[in-house]
Amino acid sequence: MKDADQAAGPAGRPRRADARRNEEALLEAAAAVFVESGVEAPVRDIAARAGVGTATIYRHFPTRADLIIAVYRHQVEACAQAGPDLLATGPTPYAALGKWISLFVDFLVTKHGLAAVLRSDDAGFDALHAYFLDRLVPVCTHLLDAAAGSGEIRSDLQAYELMRGVGNLCIGAENDSRYDARRLVEVLVAGLRRPD
Structure with missing residues (x-):
């Protein structure tokens, strides 16, 4: 292979x-x-x-669609590969999770507009979304499990829930200069910490 x-x-x-x-x-x-x-x-x-x-x-x-899809796939792979690297080099699993979520937000920002480009090809969009989930949910799961295992964060959150929440906080941010999605994502990630 x-x-x-x-x-x-x-x-x-x-x-x-x-x-x-x-x-x-x-x-x-x-x-x-x-x-x-x-x-x-x-x-x-x-x-x-x-x-x-x-x-x-x-x-x-x-075509522009070819470029956008290639960027999308490239960033999915970069995000997937970053998870284990951050966990291996980060000072703590929670810090690695926070850095990974920041990379995920960068990815989501570039993803805006993809649906419009692929509107005529729903099957293609569905395949990309499945690829996104298949590659990134396990990485986020691993980071969450490591941070929960170290006692830094609560253990009752699923990766899909966290990723969906981050995604929802990013919707529309590019159209409103008064809205800082990154700040709200930071608040969300801070809220994962276990109370002292």
Whole structure:
């Protein structure tokens, strides 16, 4: 079985390492621009952030939907991989959980607008949502279990509930400058702590 880094290119050949790095840089740049300006941001802004021409982006991602879906999948994977890393390096499981939730909020911000882009393809949207849940609920579960096991947080919350609550706090934040979803998410995560 091929490693994810050895994903086959168009002719079935493994892609070169520099091609994989270039695509990674494009996805990182697109995610950053989407956080700042939404998924309808001009492609030239993404190209400028990545230090490439717009033709390079279109060569990798022929349509905006292709780019948005690739960013979505890339960020799901980054979020999934971050959980164990944060748990291994964080000072406490609760601190790791808090940092992971912050990354999750970043992901949710870039996700806004995805439904509109995929509106004509409900099956595609459903598949992406299932992928999101399959990859991230177990990671959040592991972080919650570790923090509960260390006695830092209450143990009666399920990962899906927490993720859904965070998601609900993020809805509409991009349209209201008076609303700080991150602050409310911090309050939610603080509320997980066990009373002294």
